[in-house]
Amino acid sequence: EGEVVQKGCHCRGDAGAAHLDCLIESATHAADSRGDSRVWLECGTCKAAFSGTASHRLTRTWFARVESQPQTDSERCWALLALACESSVQSGDYVEAARLAQQVHAAQTEAYGEEARATLSTATTLASIYRYIGDYTKARELQAKTVTTMARIYGEDDLETLSGQIELAIIHRNFGNYEEALAINRRAVDACTRVAGPDSVLGLDAMTGLATTLSDLNRMDEAVAVTSELVARQTRIQGEAHPGTLNTMLTLSVLHMKQDNFARAEAVARQTLAHYRTAHVDGHPNIKISLHNIGVYCVYGGRPAEGERYISEAIEAAKAVRGFDQQLLSFFHTSHGHALSKLGRNAEAVAVLRREHSRQVGWEALGPNHPSTLRTASLLGAALVARGCVVRGRTLLRETLAVQKSQLGEHAFDTRQTAKSLAECPIRTVSLV
Numbered sequence: 001e002g003e004v005v006q007k008g009c010h011c012r013g014d015a016g017a018a019h020l021d022c023l024i025e026s027a028t029h030a031a032d033s034r035g036d037s038r039v040w041l042e043c044g045t046c047k048a049a050f051s052g053t054a055s056h057r058l059t060r061t062w063f064a065r066v067e068s069q070p071q072t073d074s075e076r077c078w079a080l081l082a083l084a085c086e087s088s089v090q091s092g093d094y095v096e097a098a099r100l101a102q103q104v105h106a107a108q109t110e111a112y113g114e115e116a117r118a119t120l121s122t123a124t125t126l127a128s129i130y131r132y133i134g135d136y137t138k139a140r141e142l143q144a145k146t147v148t149t150m151a152r153i154y155g156e157d158d159l160e161t162l163s164g165q166i167e168l169a170i171i172h173r174n175f176g177n178y179e180e181a182l183a184i185n186r187r188a189v190d191a192c193t194r195v196a197g198p199d200s201v202l203g204l205d206a207m208t209g210l211a212t213t214l215s216d217l218n219r220m221d222e223a224v225a226v227t228s229e230l231v232a233r234q235t236r237i238q239g240e241a242h243p244g245t246l247n248t249m250l251t252l253s254v255l256h257m258k259q260d261n262f263a264r265a266e267a268v269a270r271q272t273l274a275h276y277r278t279a280h281v282d283g284h285p286n287i288k289i290s291l292h293n294i295g296v297y298c299v300y301g302g303r304p305a306e307g308e309r310y311i312s313e314a315i316e317a318a319k320a321v322r323g324f325d326q327q328l329l330s331f332f333h334t335s336h337g338h339a340l341s342k343l344g345r346n347a348e349a350v351a352v353l354r355r356e357h358s359r360q361v362g363w364e365a366l367g368p369n370h371p372s373t374l375r376t377a378s379l380l381g382a383a384l385v386a387r388g389c390v391v392r393g394r395t396l397l398r399e400t401l402a403v404q405k406s407q408l409g410e411h412a413f414d415t416r417q418t419a420k421s422l423a424e425c426p427i428r429t430v431s432l433v
Contacts, residue, residue, distance in 0.1 A: 011046050016239070023054060024061050037062070037075055041082060051243050059086045072111035074118075077104045081122055084129065093321060094133045101126040115153060117160060120146050124164045127171070132285075134327040136174045137364055143168045157195050162188055162202060169209050176370045178216045185210040199237055204230065204244060212251055216371075218412040220258060227252050241275045243286075250286060253293060257300065258413040266297040285321075288314045289328075296335050304342035311336045327363060327372075330356050334376045337383065346387040353380035369407065374400055375414050382421040390426055397422040 003020045030039040040062035042049050050058060062079045069076040084100035105126055108119040123146040130139035147168050150161040169184035188206040196202045207230050214223035231252060234245040249272045256265035273290035295310030315332045337352035357380050360366045360373040367373065377400045384393030397418055404415040 011043060011048075015045065018054070020054070020057055024058060027058055028061070028065075031062075031065075037078060040079070048238065055086055059083050071103070071107045074111075077107055077118070077122075080104050081125060085125060094129055094325070097129045098126070098133060101129055115149055117154070120150055120164075121160055124160075124167055128167050131167075131171055131174060132325055134325045136171060140168075140171045140175070143171055157191055159196060159202060162191055162195070162206070166202075166205050166209050169213065173213060173216060176366075178213055181209070182213045182217065185213050199233065201244075204234060204237070207233075208244070208248055208251070211248070215251065215255055215258070218258075218409055220255065224252075224255050224259075227255055241278065246272050246275055246286065250289060250293065253297075257293075257297060260413075262297045262301040266294055266301065269293045269297060288318045288321075288332075291317065292332050292335060295339065299335070299339045299342055304339050308336065308339035308343060311339055327360075327366065330359055331372060334360075334372075334379060337376075338379045341379065341383040341386055344386075346383060349383040350380065350387050350389075353383055369403055371404075371408060371414065374404055374407075374418075378404075378414065378418040378421060381418075385421070385425050394422065394425045397425065 026044075027039045030044065031037060040058050041055075049055070059079070059082050063076075063083045066073070066076045066079050071077075080100055081104045084097045084104065101122065105119065105122045108116065108122055112119055114120075123142055127139045127143035127146065130136075130142065143164065147161065147164040150158065150164050154161055165184055165188050169181040169188065172178075172181040172184065185206065189203070189210050192198075192200065192203040192206040198207075207226065211223055211226040211230055214220075214226060227248060231245065231248050234242065234248055238245050249268055253265045253268035253272065256262075256268060269290055273287065273294065276284055276287050276290060291310050291314035295307040295312075295314065298304070298307030298310060301307075311332060315329070315336060318329050318332060333352055334356045337349045337356065340346075340352065341349035353376060357373065357376045360370070360376055361368045368377075377396060381393045381396035381400060384390075384396065387393075401415065401418045401422055404412065404418055408415050410416075410419075
């Protein structure tokens, strides 16, 4: 009978599943009879995009049909760009995704010019892939230029312009420019609601960006309210296993952690991981993030051995993916150092945290005062104290706490964790290793 897969669209119940061979055969027939290439990307019933295994196989089948066409052929470019997005989102192979998207961008620039709508749309996709790789500088340069060009040619309220602005806000967040990201997100939410409607895909994307940025700014009441509303809206419109819904659930689990509700954070993360593993191919990048987050919540919840196992699994899975975001992998290693410290493996913990702190300080998109680097510094200070280097560790904790209070506020989760570690330092010590 063939493999039965979830289509990953908005259809519910039996309508949301199909035999994979039948799905490919149906898309092939529709493409041949109607000449409509959208059948490879979206469900004919609900018109929502396919995701997961269905998207994985349909996209590859589509490109195999058009691969022999000239590189500037519009359908070949469309299929190749879909393949690049699928490589990025489904398998996490960002190097391959960037290579494919660069091919499309070059072909469209040659055929239509760099200011054509199709070329600019591809540029936004390419910038997002650069961001996934961790090349934030290249992503920012490309996306800022793209959004400026879109606004000049098509206007501020054009849907492509709004989509580009949402991506630019994400890049600003990666640089720690949270206020700039918040301003862009608020404008995007208002414009998307007015132009496309609050329940549109673009409206949901804009709301996602707003919720995440509010969390970055430690405006927790607003962040939880927006995120909870977004999960409810996405579940109603897209279903609970849709990638957009699951992304928001990941954000919600982090918000629960920042409110010290580690049990609830872990429960949401486990639910998210189960959906990813059921509905999507096993290489989905957010499977690694979910594993890592569960491990972090276990460590903070007093189960460091279990947490260390989850974080180690996430690291090994990420290392197996060519082109995995190296900064995200560094954050995984930081969490592993924290788990090792809690297990009393202090020499290993200090070595890991020193290495990752040095790397994060040296990255242009992070630097010494980025919140993620400060978190690593805080964990390193605590690990040094546990190792017996009390004076050195206490000094690092004090310096880190001062910057966190200034940048994040006294009530931010990371600030409170550093203050707690500093308060637990011994007043006197014999060893000054």
